Amino acid sequence: MNTELYCQVTGKSYPADDRRWKSESGAPLNLRFRSSLDRQRLTTRPPTMWRFREALPIENDENIVSFQEGYTPLLPFQVEGRPIFLKQEHLFPTGSFKDRGASVLISRAKELGVERVVEDSSGNAGAAIAAYAAQAGIACDIYVPDNTSPAKLAQIELYGARLHKIPGSRENTAEAARDAAKDHFYASHVWNPYFFQGTKTFSFEIWEQLGGQAPDTIILPAGHGTLLIGAHLGFKDLLSQGLIDRLPRLVAVQAENCAPLYKMWRDKLTAIPKLSSIGTMAEGIAIAEPTRAKQMLEILKETEGEVLVVSEPAIKKALLLACNQGLYIEPTSATVIAAYLLYPFKEGESVVAPLTGHGLKSTEKMLTLI
Template sequence: MHLWTCGSCGKCYPEDPALWKCPCGGPFHMNFEPARLQPRRLPGRAADQWRYREVLPIHNWHERVSLGEGLTPLVGVIHKKIPFLAKLDYLMPSGSFKDRGASLLMSFLASRGVRGVVEDSSGNAGAAIACYSARARISATIFVPAQASPAKVRAITAFGARVIKVKGSREDVTAGARSASVRDCYASHVWNPYFVHGTKTCAYEIVEQLGWNAPDWVLVPSGSGTMLLGLHLGFHEMRGQGLIETLPRLVASQARNCNPLERFVAGKKFRSSKPTLAEGAAVARPPRVAEMARALSESRGRVYSAPEEKLLPATETCWRYGLYVEPTSALGLTALEDLAQEESLDGRKVVVIFTGSGLKFSG
C-alpha cells in the first residue's frame, strides 16, 4: 500500500479508492519510489507498457487489467522542412493515450474490490475508463458534456458503460460525476495519482526507442495535463536512476479558445473558455495547473496556444502525413511551428505526441 500526499497542505493518507482529493481540496501525489529499471532485462518482455513493471506502483502484476496498451510507434515525419518524431499514442485499444492511465488505475481499483465507477470526460478518458472497466468486469457510468463528439459517445456505450450527458460547462460535468461518486468510486483520470503513473510509461518508451537516449524536445497537447505530467514524472525518474542525463524540454500546446495553462504561466486570471475544435483539451480550470506549470519550468519548456482557424488545417495536414488523428492531437503540430520560430531545431531530436484517433472526430 502506498501513501498519498496532498500537494497543497502536505498531509498524508493511506491510498483509498474512495478518496479522490484531500479534504483541503488539493490533489494527491503518490509516495512511490520505483525499483531500479535495468534495460538489459527488457528484451523478450511483452511489447506493452507493462515491460516497465519495476517502475509501476502495481500490487499484483499478474492481476493487471490490460489490453496490451503501450509501446506505440515512433516514426519520422518532416513538416515544413522540420524533421520530427511522431509518437503515435492514438494507436491504443480505445483510441487515445488515456489507455495508459486507465489500465493502471483500473488495475488498482480492481485489486481493491471496486465493482462500480463513475468518471467525467470530454470523451477520450471516458472511452478509456469504459474500455478497461469492461475488461475488469466493473460497471461504469461516464458523465460527458452535452456537446461531446457523437463518435466518442458511441465508443463509450459500445463498451457497455452508461452515458449521462450534462448541459453547461466542463466543470458542470465534473460536478455531476462527483455527486454520483457517493454511490460508486470516482475513477478520475485527473485526480487519482495512479493515472499519471500510467501515462509516464510514454516517457520510458520514447527513451527506449531512441536507444536509451533522451530527446531534446517533447511536444504534447494539454488539457488536464495528464500526459504532460506523466512525461515529466517519467523523465525525472529516469534521470534519477541515471538512465538519461538531462530532462527533455517539454512544450504544452493548447487552443487559444481554452488556454488556462498559458494564462497561468503568464500570471493572468482564468477566463471562461470558448468552444474549440480541440475539445479533448478544453478544460478551463485544470486542478493540477500549478503542477503543469512547474513541469514546464523544471524542464525549461514552453506553452503555446493555437488560434481556432489553424486547427482544422493542421489536422488535415496530419492526415496527409498518414496520421489519422483528431484536432486535439494536431495541437502538437501547431506548437512545432511556433517552437521553430523561436528555437533552432537543427540536429535536435524533437518528439511530438499524437494523443487521439481521428476515428472519434465527428467533424
C-alpha cells in the same frame, strides 16, 4: 519507502488503499512509490507498457487489466521541412493515449475490490476507463458534456458503461460526476494519481526508442495535463535512476480559444483566470479550469519549457497537413503540429510530439474540413 498517497499542498500522507479522491485540504493527491526500471529484463518482455512492471504500482500481477497495449511507434516525420518524431498514441486499443492511464487506474481499482467506478471526461478518458472497466468486470458510469463527439459516445455505451450527457460546461460535467462519486469510486483521470503512473510509460518508451536517451524537447497538448504530468514523472524516474542525465524541455500546447494555462504562464498568475468559453475544435483540451494547473506550471518551469497557443485556423491547417500525409488524427492531436510550426526550432534539436487521438473518433469535425 512505503507506497502512500500525499496531499500536493500540505504534504499530509494517507494510506495507499484510502479511497479518497482528494486530500482533506481539497487539493489533488500524488503517489509516493519506489519505482524502478530493470533494463536487462525489458528486452525479454513483450512490447507492451507493462514491460515496465517494476515501475508500475500494482501489487499483484493477477490484478493487471490490460489489452497488451503500448509501445506505440515513434515515427520520424517532416513538418514543412523540420524533423520531428511523432509518437502514434492514436493507435491504442480505444484510440487515444488515455489507455496508458486507464490500464493502471482500473488495475488499482480491481486491486482495491471496487465494484463500480465513476468518471467524467471530454470523451477519450471516459472511453478508456469504460473499456478497461469492461475487461475488469467493474460497473461504470461515465459523465460527458452533451456536445461530445458521437463516436466517443458510441464507444462508451458499447463498452457497457452507463452514459450521462451533461448540458453546459465541462466543469458542470465534472460536478455531476463528483456528486455521483459520493457513493462510488471516483476513477478520475485528473484526480487519481494512479492514472499518471500509467501515462508516465510514454516517457519510458521514448527513452528506449531513442536508444536510451531523452529528446531535447517534447511538445504536448495540455488540458488537464495527464500526459504532460505523466511524461514528467517518467523522465524524473529515469533521471533518478541515472538512466538519463537531464530532463527534456516540456512544451505545453493550448487552443487560443481556451487557454487558461497559457494566460497563467504569460501573466505569472497564481489563480486560474475566469474564461468565457468560445469553443474550439480541439475538444480534448477545452478545459477552462485545469485541476492541476499549478503542478503543470511547476513542471514547465523546472524543465525550462513554455506554453504555446494555436488558433483555430492553425489547428485546421495542421490537421490537413497530417491527414494529407496519411496520419488520420483528431483535431486536438493536430495542435502539436500547429505549435511546432510556431516553435523556435534550433538546428540539430531532437523534438518529439504525441499524436494523442484517432481521427475516426471525430468524424463530424473531420467532415467539416472537406
